[in-house]
Amino acid sequence: MSTSAGDTTVADGVARRPGAAILALTVAGVAQAADVSLHNTALASAAAEFGMSATQRSVAASAATLALAASILAIGTVGDRYGRRLTLLWCAGALVVGGLVTAAAPDLTVYLIGRVITGIGLAGTLALSMALIRTVAPDRVPKAMSLYFTGQVGIALPLTVIGGGLIGANWRLGYLVVPVVAALALILNKVYVPRSKAVHRRKADPVGLVLVALGLTGLIWGVSNASHGWLTARVLVPVVLGVVALVAFVWWEIRYDEPALPVHLFKNRGLAGALVADVSFNMWQAVMALQLALLWQYVYAYSPLGVTLGQLPATLAMVIGAFAAGRLAARGRRPESLVLLGLAGVALAMFLLAVAGASTPYWVFALALVVGGFSRMLTETAAGGFYVEVPPPDLVGVTVASKPAVGQASFALGSAISSTLLYGGLGRGLPDKLADLGLTPSEQTTVAGWFQDGKVPEWAKGTDLMKQVVAASTDTYITAYRTTMLVFAVVFTFLFGLAWHFLRRRPPERP
Known part of the structure; x- marks a missing residue:
């Protein structure tokens, strides 16, 4: 056993190959990003095969997320108490089991069990892979975080493409991608990552x-x-x-x-600012990905593949943003300034999305995606360093676990609030537009039913009235979309100001 310099975390040896150790942790962390995309793609086919109702589909969509949220702080605590690498290895094994159970599920019950096991495994691999960066690279956390996040985004992209092809052949094959990644992570972390746990078992x-x-x-x-x-x-x-x-x-x-998560840790200005940043960029990701995808499909008639390709600039910009965070940190840029710069970019990107119209050229959306994607990862990479460096050595696992916990809640809030604002605006504006066309309340209800069910009667197709209704609906949807983006742009501007309060008033404390 040896103790790393400046730390009281016990390990059975330092990482003899830090680069390989960071790669091992990156592979473990990438499982969550890949699972989200693959599950969302495969769910429709699984729901059709199992005959899921709307409620059952909602449960199936959220099962892993809820399991992750419910277990992540407990897993962080277990990692601190009994060994972070050991717990990560067990969670990687859970991902293998969960994916296999899901892929082989004969019915909905077994399918849900597989997703719950997967969620627990994702909680551990996501939180503890980041926490272990302090063990394998104690003297160069910013650079290690940059490599970690750059690798996550870069590896997740081809995994999503490969998984999408497998799902096209059979949805069950898509759920085998994460188990393969988890098995590789288990081997790599066993070989290259040293043991790490708290000296004092709380x-x-x-x-x-x-x-x-x-x-x-x-x-x-x-x-x-x-x-x-x-x-x-x-x-x-x-x-x-x-x-x-x-x-x-x-x-x-x-x-x-001796609390599981001492909340007084967030009195540290750096950690408090990182918490605000987490809320901002996770909410931005939810609003951008969901509402832009729907806008492109409803107004611009993009295919699902077209939506995926259209959002590719954001993914590529995320890779560059994570890499840039490490380079800028190496050149002496303070992480506080990088977090604030990224948050300003997130707000700017949302303002750019708020100018969308029925004939907005793609390059405007691409610019917003590039600015937002780059800024998001610049912020996340720099903010992640506070979660790793600030807490006492005995509490690294549970403190880092709080980061994705906040992220999951912020993502859900962003999706729900943006949908409420958009469809609320659509519901208020569309009746007035239809009334201007001379439709009675009864006729308005009938027309709204056509759009809701996606079934337009043959006699109505191609008529002048139908064309006017479609134009009115499109105009109302765009207005509601712009308003929603503008509201969130203001929200992100406020969060930038709040983060500025924590990060710019004075240099944050260091452990």
Whole structure:
């Protein structure tokens, strides 16, 4: 056993090949990015085969996310207490099992079990792979974080393409991609990453872990159902319970002598600013990816493949942004300034998306995607360093685990709120447009039903009235889209100001 310089984390040896160790951690972390894309693509075919209802499909879509949110802080704690590498290896094994169970599922129940196991595995590989960067590269965390995130985005892209081809042949094959990645991660981390765990094994905190699990799952599940209306029981009940549980979690952690996640850590200005950044760029990712994809399909008649190719500039810019963060840090740029620069770019990108119209050229969207993608990863890479460097050595795992926990909740909120704003604006504006065309309330209801069901009667197709209705609907949708993007641009500007408060008032404390 040896102790790395400036740290009290125990390891059975330093990483003899730090580059290989960082690659091993990157492969472990990339599983989550690949799984999200592949699952969203394969779900439609799985739902058709199992005959899922709308409610069952919603559960299937969220099962892994909810399992990840419920377990991630507990897994971070287990990693700190019993070994971060050991826990990561077990979670990689869970990914193998979860993917195989999902791919071979004979019915919906087994399919959901596979997704839950996958979510637990993703929680550990995502959180602990980042936490272990402090073990394998204690003296060059910014550069290691840059390589970690650059590799994640770069590796996830071909995996998504390969998985998409497999899903086209059979949806079950798509769920075998992540198990292959996880098996490779298990081998690489076993060989190249040294052991790492806390010197002082803190007391267990089951109350805190249960409260945060209830809080995150309640909040994410509730807002995920917001398409049914925010004032429905299926939204209000889990959201209220989730918020109450999270408030109780903070209250408990403040008073417990050895909490699972000491919330006082976020008094550190750097860590507080990183938390604000997490909320911003995860919410931006949700709003951009979902609403731009729908705009392109509804207004510009893009095919699903066209949407994927259209958003490719954002992916490529993310790779460059993560790499640039490392280069700029090596040249002496403070991480605080990189976080703020990235947040400013995220807000600017949303303002650019707010100018979209029925005839907006693609290059305008591409510019917004490049600015946003580059800025997002510049921010995430620089902000991630605070989660790795700031906490005491005994709490690296659980502190890093809080990052994706906040990210999952922010992503869900971004998707739900943007959809509410957009379709709320569409619902308010479309009746006025149809009334201007001379349609009675009864006729408006009939026409709205055509669009909702996607079934236009043959007699209506090609008529002047139908063309006018389509034009009015398109105009209303674009107006609602612009308003939604503008609202979020203002939100991101506010979050930039909040992060500025934490990161620019004075240099953040260092451990």
